[in-house]
Amino acid sequence: MASATELRRTPLTALHEDAGARLVDFAGFAMPVQYEGILEEVGRVRTVGGLFDLCHMGRVRILGERREEAAQFLVHPNISKLKFGAIRYSFFCREDGTTMDDVLVYRDTDEVFFCINAGNRDRDIAWMREVVARYDCELQDLSDDLAMIALQGRASVDALAPLCTGEPPEPVRREGATGPAALKYYSFMRGSVCGHEAMISRTGYTGEDGYELYFAADKAPEIWNALLETGKSAGLTPIGLAARDTLRLEAGMALYGHELDDTTNPVEAGLLPKMVKHTHDFSGRAALEAAIAAGPQRRLVGFTTAGKRVPRQGYTLHLPGDDGGAAIGTVCSGSPSPTLDTIIGTGYVRSELAEAGRTLAMDIRGKRQDVTLVEMPFFKRDY
Amino acid sequence: MSNPTDLKYTASHEWARLEGDIATLGITAHAAESLSDLVYIDLPAVGDSITAGEAFGEIESVKAVSDLKSPVTGEVTQVNSGLEDNLSVINSEPFGGGWMIKVKVSGDLPADLLDAAAYDELAAADAH
Structure with missing residues (x-):
């Protein structure tokens, strides 16, 4: 691994170092993988909220x-x-x-x-x-000119609102609220945070309500610290990328390089079940329409296990009792789920086997572990 | 956490405490901290033979699974069976209550085991 000195830094890297985060190489950037413990940080976001440095995106x-x-x-x-x-x-x-x-x-x-x-x-x-x-x-x-941070969890609105000006444009405004609270999910507005011009997006990668904020890179430390301050009484803290990965997996969201990659298409991943009526051509359209019409050969599935071991990318999936038999699928992602108190994972399996309730066997370094296919997402917020 | 001077270390972050012909094995504070949230451990049984430089078990955290490599060759005489249900003791007491197995050592110790000073240096270079 390249040493931290050779890695690119974000406008927030020094703050992560001061906070005692562990930094790792993530796509060539020194990024905070965790602050305290992964599972503890997942719990914090599910119960209160957290702040994420996404400047590497x-x-x-x-x-x-x-x-x-x-x-x-x-x-x-x-x-x-x-x-x-x-x-x-x-x-x-x-x-x-x-x-x-x-x-x-x-x-x-x-x-x-x-x-x-x-x-x-x-x-x-x-x-x-x-x-x-x-x-x-x-x-x-604009990757280097704009910073990006995510504020996620039920404490997000109260942490952001006191620092924020701007009203959502009429088409994406919720009735009965003002400011960032009035922004509909999966929409954005222009406004300010701490007096600095910002794009405020009600999106996220955790399954929680929250925001992704874009603003001038040099304002990042000021805005980061201000959000930690307004969120402090609720218990909001910085969260590392490892917890973010578990959060997105619990929420059934794909991660490029795992559920999607150079060899998979969004139809197999279940992310494009039917094509919207198109007035335009776009890259891949014909192939994706054909994949929808024919039905994919393999499908992305979610599964849980009753074991303790964590499914890892590349582990093979097999028919139960088929020791030594050919793989019928491959694992994409896995994690303990502190929210659901079980082990969860995703993988591609042959389409005819991709049904919730089915039991398959996962090969963990030569040992077998039963897995049960379940509907995704594993977790849905209740507010 | 400093690395005790009375132990021998491997470059793969295991330690051995030698008392007579019995070696107690575990992983270092640096390794435990890098692994972070532990979820699973697989250890050999009493009576199993283990070989220096080869895996005697597996340890798994949220983010990674690693082999536990033995610093010594010999026969397992005792296993810390409580670990399986209390993995956090490996994080809190890596050189104490987090010990994994005891081994009756046969033959010479491998020449490439490190003393605490050499391991300190290796762990510092590995830290980020």
């Missing part, structure tokens, strides 16, 4: 008259049909339907904004530049 916008045509080639939703202020989860797919990345796309009045994964930043941006050029549009990589 990519932030990109497309400007120009034909920006929505360009964006519509990149992702599957009908961008120009979205409300201003709406956000959609989507994918960058190759012509064969395989996934280059999973992304969030934001429709604004004068730009289309994308949040992309840290590990795919360079290749995503290279591909986006190539596409955008065909529409005479401009692509701006």
Whole structure:
């Protein structure tokens, strides 16, 4: 592993070091993997809330008259049909339907904004530049200029509201509330946090209510500390990326490099069960429509185990009692779930076996462990 | 936590306390801290033979599973059977209550075991 000195730092790295976080190489950045303990941090987010440094992720916008045509080639939703202020989860797919990345796309009045994964930043941006050029549009990589932090959990609204100005645009406003509390889920507004211009997005990767905030990189320490202060009485703390991974898995959300990668498509992952009616072409459309029509050969499933051991990416899945038999599936992710008090995992299995309630056997370094397929998500918030 | 000077260490972060021909084995504070939230341990049974440099068990945390590599060759005489249900003692007392097995050592100790000073250096270089 590269030593921490060779890794890229975010505007918040020094604060993580001061807080005693353990930093690891994550996509070339020194990122806080944990502050106290992974399972304790998961519990904190589920019961109160937490703050996450996401500055390593990519932030990109497309400007120009034909920006929505360009964006519509990149992702599957009908961008120009979205409300201003709406956000959609989507994918960058190759012509064969395989996934280059999973992304969030934001429709604004004068730009289309994308949040992309840290590990795919360079290749995503290279591909986006190539596409955008065909529409005479401009692509701006804001990854280094903008910071990004996530504020997640039931304490989020109360932690953010005192620091925040701005009202959601009418199409994405909830009745009976004001400020960030009035923002509908999966939508965003422009406003300020601590007096600094910010984009406030009601999104997250934990299964909790909360926000992802974008603002000038040099304001990150001030805003980070201010949110910790307003959230302090509730018990809100910084949370590491390891807990974030367990939180997203409990919530049944895909992680690129695990549930999605260069060899899988969103149909197999169950993330694109049917195609919306399209007025436009987009990369991978024909292959994805064919995959939907034919039905995928393998499907992403969730499972639980009664054991103590953690499912790991690449462990094979087998028919029960079939010791030494050929694998019928492969594990993508796994974790203890402190919220559900069990072990959870995801994997791809042959489609005809992908039904909730079925028992399969997972090979853990030569030993077998029964797993039970269950419906995802494993966890759904009740507020 | 400092590394006790009366122990021998492996580069893979196990320790051995030698008393006569009996070696007590465990993992270092540095290893326990790196592993963090432990979820599972698999240890050999009394009477099993183990070999220096080879796995005598497995330890698993939320984020990773690792082999436990033996610093010595010999026969297992005792197993800390309480560990399985109280893995956090490996984090809180890695050099004490977190011991894993006792082994009746046969033959010479491997030449590549480290003393505390050499292990301190290795652990410091490994820390991030």
